[in-house]
């Protein structure tokens with residue numbers, strides 16, 4: 001009996017190990033692609049002139065979220081929230097100088113969690129924000145990025161400063177955009193794509209992977225090889241049009257707070273040149289994303305890899321007279337967001353379901369079978385990925401700080417129809433926009449008695465979800 005029992009045990013043990021191995025091998029990989037300061041200026045989002053063939057192709061095999069929102073339209077606060085799965089009032093990261101790990105010792109970030117659950121993890125470029133020195137020039141040093149994060153498999157990049165590349169136009173005239181005569185790989189985003197592809201080629205195939213690639217463009221400075229500028233004839237660039245009195249009903253905190261150095265445009269021609277430079281860098285970023293996506297296909301990984309593409313927050317290209325992020329208007333709070341989950345029934349469709357970047361963490365846990373930490377404040381998007389009409393949230397919530405000293409604290413909710421924004425719980429202004437009638441948020445209805453009931457309801461939703469901030 002004893003040898004038989006032992007043989008049975010050995011057989012059972014071997015079966016268990018083989019099942020575990022098969023499970024590990026079948027676990028989907030994750031590719032997280034991010035772009036910095038990207039508005040919904042992509043062809044797949046219906047932009048009239050943007051040329052983004054690679055992300056458009058991804059959108060055809062993904063769910064495209066029309067109503068995806070960041071939780072704080074500023075680099076570090078948005079990324080800290082998305083990567084920790086926690087709202088900004090929980091992370092208390094409300095400025096680029098704040099440190100998630102000091103505020104929340106022991107916080108379990110998304111890539112760290114995957115690493116602890118058996119994934120090979122790597123990061124190229126800007127995913128977190130910590131350690132990024134201020135100033136556009138120093139931000140061109142990729143070695144400085146992501147310092148202090150627990151995302152350990154960092155790859156060395158050949159540090160190549162964009163300022164070493166021959167400049168043909170733009171900067172010479174004091175404009176914030178630069179056409180270079182070099183190649184894609186002379187610029188940091190080209191290096192990120194190249195490094196990511198090399199990592200995919202050399203990775204450990206016995207483990208599923210979580211690769212995050214964070215492109216820097218279209219963040220200022222607007223630098224790209226000349227061929228991407230050539231995609232945009234100057235005459236094709238149009239300025240936004242809005243009512244002459246648009247600013248009259250915007251509360252003061254929502255109007256001021258331009259980021260120093262970003263007030264870039266004085267003449268209509270310069271404004272159009274800035275938009276052209278922005279779109280050129282969007283196309284450049286798209287091409288780099290395409291290199292990574294092509295490598296997935298070439299290496300036979302596309303069928304078993306979840307792909308998420310997200311911006312960290314939006315960007316104003318002149319709407320409401322604004323040329324920056326950090327506002328709680330649609331252009332700043334909304335993000336481009338594509339999710340390809342292998343086998344999801346909604347792939348190739350567009351969803352109007354309101355979702356948050358906070359949902360990325362629980363979604364990736366759900367789709368991979370990695371247990372989700374109980375602390376997460378978002379929801380898995382799986383129901384929407386299988387049925388793009390599924391409704392997940394009552395609204396998307398965002399918080400912001402505005403003003404010359406970031407002294408105004410805003411909170412905003414976007415439902416399928418409405419946006420309601422309060423500044424300092426309403427003491428410094430309230431906004432209400434009806435997206436069914438006014439998709440550009442030109443008319444603030446907060447003082448209109450006809451909408452008093454919906455305003456009261458949305459303010460109660462805000463108060464219930466987001467505690468007074470900055471106290």
Ligand SMILES: [Ca+2]
Nearest residue numbers: 036037075312
């Ligand atoms: Ca950003």
Ligand SMILES: [Ca+2]
Nearest residue numbers: 246247442443
């Ligand atoms: Ca207005």
